[in-house]
Amino acid sequence: EAAVTQSPRNKVTVTGGNVTLSCRQTNSHNYMYWYRQDTGHGLRLIHYSYGAGNLQIGDVPDGYKATRTTQEDFFLLLELASPSQTSLYFCASSDAPGATGQNTLYFGAGTRLSVL
Amino acid sequence: QQKVQQSPESLIVPEGAMTSLNCTFSDSASQYFAWYRQHSGKAPKALMSIFSNGEKEEGRFTIHLNKASLHFSLHIRDSQPSDSALYLCAVSDQGGRALIFGTGTTVSVSP
Numbered sequence: 001e002a003a004v005t006q007s008p009r010n011k012v013t014v015t016g017g018n019v020t021l022s023c024r025q026t027n028s029h030n031y032m033y034w035y036r037q038d039t040g041h042g043l044r045l046i047h048y049s050y051g052a053g054n055l056q057i058g059d060v061p062d063g064y065k066a067t068r069t070t071q072e073d074f075f076l077l078l079e080l081a082s083p084s085q086t087s088l089y090f091c092a093s094s095d096a097p098g099a100t101g102q103n104t105l106y107f108g109a110g111t112r113l114s115v116l
Numbered sequence: 117q118q119k120v121q122q123s124p125e126s127l128i129v130p131e132g133a134m135t136s137l138n139c140t141f142s143d144s145a146s147q148y149f150a151w152y153r154q155h156s157g158k159a160p161k162a163l164m165s166i167f168s169n170g171e172k173e174e175g176r177f178t179i180h181l182n183k184a185s186l187h188f189s190l191h192i193r194d195s196q197p198s199d200s201a202l203y204l205c206a207v208s209d210q211g212g213r214a215l216i217f218g219t220g221t222t223v224s225v226s227p
Contacts, residue, residue, distance in 0.1 A: 033214065042122070042204055043160065043217035050213060058214065059117065090159060097148075097212050104150075105206075105215060107159035 003027060006091050006108035013081050014116050021076040021111050023091030031094045032074040033105065034058070034066060036087040043090065049074060050096070081115045088112050118143045118209050122218035129225055135192040137221050139205030142186065148208040149181055150215065151190045155201045163203075164190070195225045 004025045013019050025032060033048040035058075045058030047066035055066055063085060065077040078085055089112075092105040119142040129135050137151075150165035166172045166179045166188070181188040192199055202222050206215040 031213065035217070040219060042120075042219040045214055045216065048214050056213070059216070097208075104162045104165070105152075105160075107161070109159055 004091055004093050004106050004108035006089075006111050008111060009109065010112050012114045012116065015082060017078075017081045017115070019078040019081050019113065021078075021089055021091075021113070023074045023076075023108055024072050025074075025091075025093040025106075026072060027093065027106070028071065029093035029106075030071070030096045031103075032068065033092045033094075034064075034074070034076045035090045035092065036060065037090060037110075038087050046076065078113075081113075083115045086113060086115045118146065118207055118216040120205060120207050120216050120218040122203075122205055122221050124221060125219070126222040127224070129195050129223065131195060131197060131225055131227050133195050135190075135195045135199065135223055135225070137190045137192075137203050137205070137223070138187065139189065139207075139218050140187050141207045143207070143210060144183060144186060145210070146183075146207045147212060148215075149179070149188050150206045151177075151179065152204040152206060152217075153201045154204060154220075160204055192223075195223075197225050197227050199223060200225045 007022045034046040035043040044060045049068035091108045095103040123138045151163040152160040153163045154160040176193045178191045205218040
């Protein structure tokens, strides 16, 4: 099964702080995604990428930057963290979509971020 | 922008009963539809997916898709306590490169 590793698993920062969440996948997947999960909102797409150097904007991008440095590594940056960004963050990866659409997403274990 | 909604928000079913979950979406051009399951404290994991109208069965799980009605559903036959989890439906976005998830349905199966 696909392996997606997120770090750190837990992070506490203060309002205005600078945070970087890391994600590495070792399955040669082209696509990588960042989602946040909040009660009552399900999973919301922040940013995604379909290759090194590529970035695509998701549904809730405000306050977030992302960078895909290699095929394996995808980072989510919060440069001025706010309490509204307190959430559970998931990274996921997948192969390129097939002829009829998406392929299966494989998720990491998540990073729980608290902004005080 | 794709909008995905789920109902009900939560559900309690007795062991052995049928569990039925619903998902509606806004973009009739969507091509890929999936269900994910997330046990408490764990990551979401893919359960089943479907591309074309109709029904698909895998073991105790069945997906129904009706694109014209902008609706698809998941049915779990003979529900077990291990089926207790958050169920998330997902639909491909306009470009077909990302999945948009619903708000989730929490299922509790009582022994």
